[in-house]
Amino acid sequence: MTHYQAIGWFGPVSHVSTFVVELTPPGRGAIAVVCVAGPDALAAVDSGFFAVNRKPLAQQPIGRIVFGRWKTSDHHPGEELVVCRCGEDRVEVHPHGGIASVQAVVDWLVHFGCTRLDWKTWLPREEPDPIRAAARTALAYAPTQRTAFILLDQYQGALRRAMDALESTLQSAGPAEPFRSQCDALLARVELGRHLIRPWHVVLAGKPNVGKSCLANAILGFERALVDTGPGTTRDVVTATTAIDGWPVELSDTAGLRDSPDALERAGIALAEHQLLAADLIVWIEDPTMCESGRTPGDLRSEALSEGVPAGSSMIFAINKIDLLNSQQRSDLRPFLDDRVLAISAKTGEGVDCLLDAISSRLVPNPPQPGAAVPFTEEQVEKLQEMK
Ligand SMILES: Nc1nc2c(ncn2[C@@H]2O[C@H](COP(=O)(O)OP(=O)(O)OP(=O)(O)O)[C@@H](O)[C@H]2O)c(=O)[nH]1
Ligand SMILES: [Mg+2]
Structure with a gap:
């Protein structure tokens, strides 16, 4: 009788399912981990695995990494791999991390009678809480x-x-x-909990040519968006994911807001306005030439809040291009600066770290201490709200 034919004879004996689960993501990698758990786990793995020490798994000590071959055909020597018996009814098989090698192991175990589960279905069985x-x-x-x-x-x-x-x-x-x-x-930590996986949405907005794209690139650390001397360069929403102070952020650079006769630019502006409505935080950018009309940064901030920024939005006001200011103009600006109004230069990087700190504190004003409880699913939030 060949090894392959022996499977039918050697097959599962229990009515309780034995599961096979891929614990590593599909795709290429050095090593994959396939977990086999249930009453027939040892027999299932023994049906394909031949240890170099020739002992069946029941005779391998728990926790020992055992080298051998996965031999599923009499015509092929089989893949070299390691197996570890992790418990009385649980084995981990570690084949090479390719799609075909994992598939061969899993298919064999399914053929033996194991039930294949994806890891998200399997996990709640492992974790009763x-x-x-x-x-x-x-x-x-x-x-x-x-x-x-x-x-x-x-x-x-x-x-x-x-x-x-x-x-x-x-x-x-x-x-x-x-x-x-x-x-x-x-409940105060709900918003943080909602953004442990899903990034915060931070939108860079303002009039054309104030340096939004230049700032996006400075924050991201690479040239994601086109920058040009003329206004109206950005027509679409340009997004990129990044982390600010360890918080995941989706950063959107947008078209400059103005009345434009150009239909394409108007479409871009409509998209920008849509982004503003969905933003967790808006960084509204002005450049210092705007102050030449005699308006103070405070006036400009109020204008942005009343005209450009949707009511109730969280906003930071950034005055860009301060590298163009002389020392008198810089000191004139200073009284207006606080944690809501910042002076930066996207070109030289001056003030950009302070802006990132301000963004972080605005997104997460009170970061949790290590070990603090944070609700992080909608079910948990609902439960808390019901209790209250
Ligand atoms: N000196 C100086 N120039 C800057 C700074 N930031 C941007 N610029 C310049 O300002 C011009 C416009 O920059 P962009 O980043 O394209 O401006 P924008 O707001 O994205 O413009 P639109 O996409 O047209 O709305 C470019 O020539 C940039 O090099 C800065 O901090 N200092
Ligand atoms: Mg731009």
């Missing part, structure tokens, strides 16, 4: 280390402990204080 399961799923999508650390805190129980404490306060003291303030403290 829905907060831990959601945090583990979200961690796979965390775009920055800072957001990953916050999600890791939730995975390690920060939010679970806070929710349990809330429940017990509610039961012992009812829905008044201190329950309310505990609840409010968690």
